[in-house]
Amino acid sequence: MEHPCSIFEDLERYVVKDAPPTVYYIPDFITEDEESQLLQQVYKAPKTKWTQLSNRRLQNWGGLPRPKGMLGEKLPDWLLKYCERISALGAFAGKTANHVLVNEYKPGEGIMPHEDGPLYHPTVTTISLGSHTLLDFYRPISAQELDEVPQTEESRYLLSLLVRPRSLLILQDDMYQRLLHGIQGTHHDSLTERVANLLAAGVQPGATLTRGTRVSLTVRHVPIVMKANLLLGRK
Ligand SMILES: O=C(O)CCC(=O)C(=O)O
Numbered sequence: 001m002e003h004p005c006s007i008f009e010d011l012e013r014y015v016v017k018d019a020p021p022t023v024y025y026i027p028d029f030i031t032e033d034e035e036s037q038l039l040q041q042v043y044k045a046p047k048t049k050w051t052q053l054s055n056r057r058l059q060n061w062g063g064l065p066r067p068k069g070m071l072g073e074k075l076p077d078w079l080l081k082y083c084e085r086i087s088a089l090g091a092f093a094g095k096t097a098n099h100v101l102v103n104e105y106k107p108g109e110g111i112m113p114h115e116d117g118p119l120y121h122p123t124v125t126t127i128s129l130g131s132h133t134l135l136d137f138y139r140p141i142s143a144q145e146l147d148e149v150p151q152t153e154e155s156r157y158l159l160s161l162l163v164r165p166r167s168l169l170i171l172q173d174d175m176y177q178r179l180l181h182g183i184q185g186t187h188h189d190s191l192t193e194r195v196a197n198l199l200a201a202g203v204q205p206g207a208t209l210t211r212g213t214r215v216s217l218t219v220r221h222v223p224i225v226m227k228a229n230l231l232l233g234r235k
């Protein structure tokens, strides 16, 4: 009843209960072989496929999402395979993911707290490769707070999720639509009780993990896909 998107019963055992609705964390969603094959494919892509940002670089696959829809591009088979595997879990309410963002973070790199916005189906799923990271979640600035003392990032910080290599993370509902997420540009992560999925990730509280280079595949469904010929036929 809480899920308009019919998530299969199977997924329910992966719910992270110590976080707001809804997070699924699936350790070892892919094998080590699949991980190295994916990394090979990512690094085989032509240099021009990469967009260098100040604190990470990325590859965009499936088309560029725009407010009025996406000019869809066919996904390569090596990505389609995982889009279909994740979609078969029911993560996209019966639809099949059609967009993948590949992000690469060297140790010390990260991504500012942000919302993914309304262009996607209200689900984002992430496969992590090569290294863990900590995904940090923040409350948005409310209108009421705007009038008062400005809220610091620290005071808006709510919790973190540990995403280990080969895991799948699924975010929906408030975790996707209300909270902001980001990754601190650090070299080491101390795992405190603010990490909501420590147990599921198999890590002792108090442990420190050193970051390597992490590649994430952010797999999404973009609902409106324009056809190339329709676009070209218009002024
Ligand atoms: O690398 C990640 O897991 C997060 C990426 C992200 O937030 C995004 O691409 O919007």
Ligand SMILES: [Fe+2]
Binding pocket: 114, 115, 116, 181
């Ligand atoms: Fe994001």
